[in-house]
Amino acid sequence: DQQVKQNSPSLSVQEGRISILNCDYTNSMFDYFLWYKKYPAEGPTFLISISSIKDKNEDGRFTVFLNKSAKHLSLHIVPSQPGDSAVYFCAATSGAGSYQLTFGKGTKLSVIP
Amino acid sequence: NAGVTQTPKFRILKIGQSMTLQCTQDMNHNYMYWYRQDPGMGLKLIYYSVGAGITDKGEVPNGYNVSRSTTEDFPLRLELAAPSQTSVYFCASSPTGVYDGYTFGSGTRLTVV
Numbered sequence: 574d575q576q577v578k579q580n581s582p583s584l585s586v587q588e589g590r591i592s593i594l595n596c597d598y599t600n601s602m603f604d605y606f607l608w609y610k611k612y613p614a615e616g617p618t619f620l621i622s623i624s625s626i627k628d629k630n631e632d633g634r635f636t637v638f639l640n641k642s643a644k645h646l647s648l649h650i651v652p653s654q655p656g657d658s659a660v661y662f663c664a665a666t667s668g669a670g671s672y673q674l675t676f677g678k679g680t681k682l683s684v685i686p
Numbered sequence: 687n688a689g690v691t692q693t694p695k696f697r698i699l700k701i702g703q704s705m706t707l708q709c710t711q712d713m714n715h716n717y718m719y720w721y722r723q724d725p726g727m728g729l730k731l732i733y734y735s736v737g738a739g740i741t742d743k744g745e746v747p748n749g750y751n752v753s754r755s756t757t758e759d760f761p762l763r764l765e766l767a768a769p770s771q772t773s774v775y776f777c778a779s780s781p782t783g784v785y786d787g788y789t790f791g792s793g794t795r796l797t798v799v
């Protein structure tokens with residue numbers, strides 16, 4: 574039973590445009606969410622996170638939006654660059670007392686020059 | 687600063703063989719984790735450790751064992767390898783827990799034939 578769902582396996586975007594990656598979750602106990610980026614033959618790298626007490630968090634070109642009522646979060650990349658081409662994983666945790674991140678299956682982003 | 691180092695990068699095992707996947711971090715992180723990623727799937731937690739001498743099971747611990755005798759090292763032992771253990775294994779560490787962005791190693795690709 575997937576608790577974190579990334580329903581788009583892949584996404585192609587033109588360089589300079591906005592990339593929007595989506596993530597849905599089913600577990601209402603999740604209170605902290607993270608995005609990781611993964612290049613081929615490398616481990617994932619942490620990108621950005623958001624707590625459930627916020628609805629937006631920005632870091633440079635990356636912004637994560639959280640809609641708790643819809644159990645939905647999204648990662649916006651503006652402007653998209655070819656180096657952003659990677660697999661993006663959404664992850665969630667119920668925080669206090671939990672030592673586990675639950676990951677989605679990932680979305681492969683291709684930024685076309 | 688090496689971060690998290692995993693060895694080997696690739697390995698082919700025969701059914702029933704055993705092996706140890708090595709993981710070392712040089713960031714003095716208390717928390718360490720082992721995840722596996724099956725093709726087209728998200729990462730799943732195998733085992734984790736909150737400090738030297740303390741380990742606990744994650745979501746998919748069957749067929750694996752771990753030990754944590756030092757802060758730096760967190761080896762993963764596979765006993766009696768099975769084809770279902772064919773996967774990419776990632777070791778990760780973090781300073782204080784799941785709210786931190788993990789630092790991942792580059793992974794070990796294991797094939798059991």
